[in-house]
Amino acid sequence: MPIADADWERAVALLTTAGEVALACHVDPDGDALGSMLAMARALRSRGVEVHASWGTAVDAPTAFAVPPQYTFLPDLGALTPPSAFPPAPALLMVFDCASPERLGTLAPVAEAAGATIVLDHHSSGEAFGDVRLIDAAAPATAVLVTELLDRLGVTLDRGIASCLYVGLVTDTGRFTYPSTTAATMRLGARLIALDIDHAAINRRVWETHSFGYLKVLARALERAAIAPRAGLAWTAVSQADLAELGVSLTETEGLIDVLRAVEAADCTLVAKQQSDGAWKVSLRSKGTVDVGRLAERLGGGGHAYAAGFTTFDGPDQVVARVTAVLDGDDAPLTAPLVDRAGA
Numbered sequence: 001m002p003i004a005d006a007d008w009e010r011a012v013a014l015l016t017t018a019g020e021v022a023l024a025c026h027v028d029p030d031g032d033a034l035g036s037m038l039a040m041a042r043a044l045r046s047r048g049v050e051v052h053a054s055w056g057t058a059v060d061a062p063t064a065f066a067v068p069p070q071y072t073f074l075p076d077l078g079a080l081t082p083p084s085a086f087p088p089a090p091a092l093l094m095v096f097d098c099a100s101p102e103r104l105g106t107l108a109p110v111a112e113a114a115g116a117t118i119v120l121d122h123h124s125s126g127e128a129f130g131d132v133r134l135i136d137a138a139a140p141a142t143a144v145l146v147t148e149l150l151d152r153l154g155v156t157l158d159r160g161i162a163s164c165l166y167v168g169l170v171t172d173t174g175r176f177t178y179p180s181t182t183a184a185t186m187r188l189g190a191r192l193i194a195l196d197i198d199h200a201a202i203n204r205r206v207w208e209t210h211s212f213g214y215l216k217v218l219a220r221a222l223e224r225a226a227i228a229p230r231a232g233l234a235w236t237a238v239s240q241a242d243l244a245e246l247g248v249s250l251t252e253t254e255g256l257i258d259v260l261r262a263v264e265a266a267d268c269t270l271v272a273k274q275q276s277d278g279a280w281k282v283s284l285r286s287k288g289t290v291d292v293g294r295l296a297e298r299l300g301g302g303g304h305a306y307a308a309g310f311t312t313f314d315g316p317d318q319v320v321a322r323v324t325a326v327l328d329g330d331d332a333p334l335t336a337p338l339v340d341r342a343g344a
Helices: 005-017 031-046 101-113 142-153 159-172 183-193 199-207 212-224 240-246 256-260 292-298 316-328
Strands: 020-025 050-055 092-096 116-121 132-135 226-228 233-238 268-274 280-286 307-312
Touching: 005 116, 005 132, 005 142, 020 031, 020 101, 031 050, 031 092, 031 142, 031 159, 050 101, 092 101, 116 142, 142 159, 142 183, 159 183, 159 199, 212 233, 212 240, 212 256, 226 316, 233 256, 233 316, 256 268, 256 280, 268 316, 280 292, 280 316, 292 307, 292 316
Parallel strands: 020 050, 020 092, 092 116, 116 132, 233 268
Antiparallel strands: 226 233, 268 280, 280 307
């Protein structure tokens, strides 16, 4: 459902009168969460607003506050606020790419304590929260909604803002390949490129700066990969034991799921990655037949139709059994009938 003009106007009114704003995105930020938040932070600072921008860590598995390595080229990273110094009860809080307060991790209490909260998101599942909800499940990226809000605020996009928005756009559309990509998405990409961003360098930094360790973990993951043809599910897993043996970190597992998506027989792909506390973070992607947002919601997580996830202490085999049981069920979250590719 499109966002009502009244909601846009409420957000503009709050931001127009604010002298200080706190910004937060979800734990383990991806390109859309981080790019969207940084774009808004830069825009607000250009208007003389004091900005605090950060993200929390998982409550049950605290990690160091660090920008993911593929995004360390983004502007204004030095102005980020460590979560330990984040305002506990800001007058105005903005939340990006976050379907529920729990996704804020250790910053979740701030959403309850804030005087007013504006939420910008494109996930269809999750717990509704916030005083002003700029949520559109049809948007391919939260960066699209941030651009709309900046336009309504009368902000002139500079090269830095455009670079941040472009990162959000290309990461959540899979470089404009996911089904959520529309003509409007491409027009926004062209608009951002016209602002003299180095789009080729951005793509290299985001997707082509893996360490050699990535090849090791990729080989292990592909060796373990399997497919459940009736459910149209290709999957693999990476354990803490794998990481220790190969001498790589969890950050080197980014991108594995995109390799699995290349399998023709897979309508849906799954990668389970074991965290330091033993839990498994499960990522799901869809080519359009399966609504993985609804699928993840049934398993305790959330997301949107093409990308979602959940966390569990069940092992990979149990996870796959649970997922295939949903996909094989009569009420599977499908947008079109699955094709049984048992012979593929």
